Amino acid sequence: MQLYSIKDLDLAGKKVFIRCDFNVPIDEYGNITDDRRIRAALGTINYCLDQDCAIILASHLGRPKGEYNEKYSLLPVQRRLHQLLKREIKLTKDVAGEHAKKCVTEMKCCDVILLENLRFEAGETANDETLSKALADMADYYINDAFGVSHRAHASVEGITKYFDEHHKAAGFLLQKEIQFFGTLLERPVRPFAAIVGGSKVSGKLEALMNLLPKVDKILIGGGMAFTFLKQMGYEVGKSLVEDDLLDEAQRVMDEAKRLGVKFYLPVDVVAAQEFAADSVSKVTSVQEIPEGWMGLDIGPATVRLYRSVLADTQTILWNGPMGVYEMDRFASGSRKIAHFVADSYATTVVGGGDTADLVQRVGLGEEMTFISTGGGASLELVEGKILPGVQPLVCGEEA
Ligand code: AMP
Secondary structure (H helix, E strand, C coil): CCECEHHHCCCCCCEEEEECCCCCCECCCCCECCCHHHHHCHHHHHHHHHCCCEEEEECCCCCCCCCCCHHHCCHHHHHHHHHHHCCCEEECCCCCCHHHHHHHHCCCCCCEEECCCHHHCHHHHCCCHHHHHHHHCCCCEEEECCHHHCCCCCCCCCHHHHHCCCCCEEECHHHHHHHHHHHHHHHCCCCCEEEEECCCCCHHHHHHHHHHCCCCCEEEECCCCHHHHHHHCCCCCCCCCCCHHHHHHHHHHHHHHHHHCCEEECCCEEEEECCCCCCCCEEEEEHHHCCCCCEEEEECHHHHHHHHHHHCCCCEEEEECCCCCCCCHHHCHHHHHHHHHHHHCCCEEEEECHHHHHHHHHCCCHHHCCEECCCHHHHHHHHCCCCCCCCHHHECHHHC
């Protein structure tokens, strides 16, 4: 998929609106605990600065529900940007109100301003036309570099694009990279291609699973979603997470895998616990012998060995979703070990999904993966074969 490129725009000395994804985790003291999303945007920002542009940065942070809430102010982001870019970054007091407009009007070349949290305006998530136009009126050019939110038809992502023709809008470097990477991965993967799919539920990933089946050679299932499949196969899974209404769908996935000749792997053992708690009594058991009333919260050591041998010959690995409740140390072992195999393999390794990316960083293997997507939901929708609403207006050529 070809997108309008920022490199084809004549940006010199102009005002550029860059939609970024600065939705970073912030601790109770107001410190940013992981600034990867901010650093990932620097390529596009620096490129625009080199073109002597005046830059308007915009992002959301958290879910402030359409009104000002100090807790969700972009102040910590402004500070981090100041450190990283080593220049003054002016944070506006509102999103598209009097103060923001005044700051924009007074901008000179190479000034950088950061609008307050877009979601302080209810119109952002409602894709409101008035807000889209007010944001569009601020700049000569629009750049989308917010992959993590491009699956949302929001005012600063989709609505705003209607006010810029093809010579005045484009994808930033980060968005380009994400779209190209997933495009190549899904269209021309080097084989064998394995997908590791985990996380809590089948429901969230059903479409992704169905879309992956014709593309991959192997699927390895882990996490809570495994139990819906195991139950459908006739196993007693105790109190493990099961979506009873999706048992038929689970069967359909397994039937389709069989029909397409895709090897479909489920855990053979689990770490089962009496309760969903970090200090619960737990034990390793085969999937045939999960005690009544217990729940599987991680894949077991036999599954880890099985998955290691299954991954040994793969050339491409796509991983989305943890193998267990990795937030609790006791149930993190399966996910951590899989992270190590994936990192150590010679395959092209792609990690998508916020939890999986978080897990890989926690284990300290972020640098070892070929590509870690900055967007959880967005990467999943790409895998589902959808064209994202924030990307569609930037597609050029025959696919537009
Ligand atoms: P998702 O958002 O669907 O990718 O799911 C991620 C969440 O799934 C994480 O917060 C994990 O704690 C959770 N999870 C993984 N395995 C299990 C399990 N066996 N039972 C319950 N939750 C799980």
